[in-house]
Amino acid sequence: MSSSVTPTSKPVKTTGLHVGDAAPGVRKVDPILIADGVRRTFGGLTAVDVEHVEIPRGAITALIGPNGAGKTTFFNLLTGFDKPDTGTWSFDGRSLAHVPAYRVARMGLIRTFQLTKSLALLSVMENMKLGAKNQVGENLFRSLIPSIWRKQDGEIEAKAMELLTRFKLDAKKDDYAASMSGGQRKLLEMARALMSDPTLVMLDEPMAGVNPALKQSLLDHILDLKASGMTVLFVEHDMHMVRHIADWVIVMAEGKVVAEGDPHKVMENPAVIDAYLGAHHDTDLGADSEHVEALKELIDDEQ
Amino acid sequence: MDWGAIFGNAAVELISPTTAAYALAALGLAIHFGYTGLLNFGQAGFMLLGAYGYAIPALKLGWPFWACVLTALAASVIFALILGIPTLRLRADYLAIVTIAAAEVLRLIFTTNEFRAVTGSANGLSEFQVDLLALNPFPPGRYGFGPFVFDNRVWFFLVIAWIVVAIAAVFTWLIMRSPWGRVVKGIREDEDAVRALGKNVYSYKIQSLILGGLLGTLAGILFVLPRAVVPSYFQPTLTFVIYAVLLLGGAATILGPIVGSIVFWVLLSFFSGFVSRAVTAGWFPFMTQVQAGQLRFILVGVAIMLIVVFMPQGLLGNKKELAFVK
Structure with missing residues (x-):
């Protein structure tokens, strides 16, 4: 081994x-x-x-x-x-x-x-996006108006995609995190930590x-x-x-x-x-x- | 047997103001339970605050309707803070215990004779809608089409109720598709993980409790508008029925609570009409009319059990989720 x-x-x-x-x-x-x-x-x-x-x-x-x-x-x-x-x-x-x-x-x-x-019933991509810091759309009142947060959300998604590709999880991005193997979850958790x-x-x-x-x-x-x-x-x-x-x-x-x-x-x-x-x-x-x-x-x- | 009347009465429940009120209360619970994972067993308490928060200032202080609505909403926020601040740092079950107890405390306070002058105690309050009815755009009389024939008062409440439900549904949809909704759903899955990602979990849980509670309070207002306010409406069973409506439609969905409420009330009305007529026609010789009145709840219970057993995700829930729920 x-x-x-x-x-x-x-x-x-x-x-x-x-x-x-x-x-x-x-x-x-x-x-x-x-x-x-x-x-x-x-x-x-x-x-x-x-x-x-x-x-x-x-x-x-x-x-x-x-x-x-x-x-x-x-x-x-x-x-x-x-x-x-x-x-x-x-x-x-x-x-x-x-x-x-x-x-x-x-x-x-x-x-x-x-x-x-x-986060089992969130998609892999949502898991990743949650890791990003200082998101304007995470404020309740700003969240109501998509035009305020959409641009930042797009940037976060691009960054998440880049990390997922690096960790070879990009093919799973739309699946529930629950559907991944234990090892893949370890990778996801590490990738998510890097989002910030x-x-x-x-x-x-x-x-x-x-x-x-x-x-x-x-x-x-x-x-x-x-x-x-x-x-x-x-x-x-x-x-x-x-x-x-x-x-x-x-x-x-x-x-x-x-x-x-x-x-x-x-x-x-x-x-x-x-x-x-x-x-x-x-x-x-x-x-x-x-x-x-x-x-x-x-x-x-x-x- | 008069099948026309049975189906007609059932059809009325499709759009009745009560259906709308239950849908709204269930939407509040969807925010709490379906999206954030908060076990609020005191939705009846939030509804009670809506009912009395509206009726008392209207009757005793003669306030205009909008001030009454604001009073009810303010009471609801204070109630949510009192419940949430001490319990939301603890494990999820504590919120359940505290909310069910607090809702009962509220109901008993409004039932006791001590405050009869203000609350009307067990007899409740009525005729508090005068100020709102002055704005009724529908001309007096009964009209409508098919089974949907109501007087102008009911039409008015019905339109208000469904407009409020529609606005609440759009609001919930907007926040749940935003990054705010993402955080809240993350908290439902694992709050420590979300905390480790730098989110103030406690604050989000309080926000969610307040929001869902506000919808419950609005539902309480809609619920009592076509009737009088009586404390016995707000028993713990009300909360359980609203949970049933929520699970029926799908816990983490926007339209689920609305569809769930419609299905629930249509089924209830249908069984009620059917059983009562069947007894009159002598189909159930072993049963009295009073027993028949209870049978409808048994039948609705069975119907809900069947749906929950064979469609645990609810009518509108995502079937894919089930693969991972143990």
Whole structure:
């Protein structure tokens, strides 16, 4: 399987993103998103407790960690879909604390969801057009007079068509989004996010449930985002993909950032191995020799 | 058996002002439920505000009809805000609970003897149409053609009602084909996705609640114009019947509510006339005239069930949608 997801061209990695040693919370040369003391508890469970983390601009950053590490919760907090107990975080120098989700999106920070949220009974084209920002026709009173919004709507449609062609969904433009396969919906969701010309795209498990052939094209699309100047932050479990396209990796475990670094080095970090495999993964629990010896002696004594 | 009278009476319902009022109320629900996905179970409350909002200023303050209409619309907006502001941030079901309760609270307030001087309590209010009737362009008398013979008063209300329905339908069509309508339909499908695209979902839901409520309020006015205002008209059953009309015609359609209302009232009148005459003619010896009066609702219920089972998209709904609804 791994071989089938390898893109044809080798992606160009961005390096020199951090200042000093690659430790958790390391400073970045040009951070786009900075989070400080973000903490979220659900009853007695601390889901996220991030002291300090910076996301580098213009690069692809992967957020990895075992299940339950708090990656998706952290995503929700950053995008205004959930409110933290404490903490401050800023995007492009503007504070995002207490900013509702729709305003976060308007600032240029667009996210996708782990379970795709395509608008099922809207056509693919309508899904795309919904993604465009600052539409005059979205005001109730202006919507009544088509001549006010028709021109802009035409421009939006042209742009949507261009993106759909790029994502090879143009043939489906008049179908209901509900009629598409899971992988196509992932593509649609990503294309829709691009309608607003975001500066930071946050993808929550873009590869989950996608077949290898489609993974290939999704990978290329993510690399394209970087090439066109966007910053990408994504959550992913597929380590091969992370190694392949990420410029920087942030590892979370039990709500905390436990390691950071470039994808090849970070995988060798003991904290990362502990997070995934447990701290005692190389201890032999099967035969405890000391006890066995003691037991043998006891038996001998009795005889 | 007088089939002519049965069909004649049924035909009258094609264009009666009550049919128009139900169509308009259902159009309001189409905005709420069909397009935005808001579960408003208090449409009867919006209609009640229309009826009393019109009748009370007309009778007690002697206001001209247009001021009465504006009063009713203002009351409707305030009601929508009171319902929407606390509940629309929550999950969809909370709106359903709050609206059905609020509509009942309103009905009971208007029924109680405490405010008899203003509301007329259970007896309601009548003769509030005087100011509007002064503008009646139809000369006195009864006229018409075929089964459609009414007096000038009914003709006047009938014309007003269908003009209002037509304007409301064009209005709804205009907003639903615009980018505004696109956002609202997106909210119906998945509001988090729409929020993630930078749309203020809460504001759109409030706008939709107000708009659909205003249509409900206008429907309330149209509904009481040919009769007196009595609080017992505005039972929760009224809301359910309007939902039936909406689903019959097609939830996310413009003409569906209108066709649904016409079909509903024609069927109701037909069964009513048929059963009552059949009992008189001795076809149902086991049944009294009073029981026959109830049977028509059973028959209409069965007819609606058949339509919903075999045409779940409604008469005018898009059959393609069904392929994806589980």
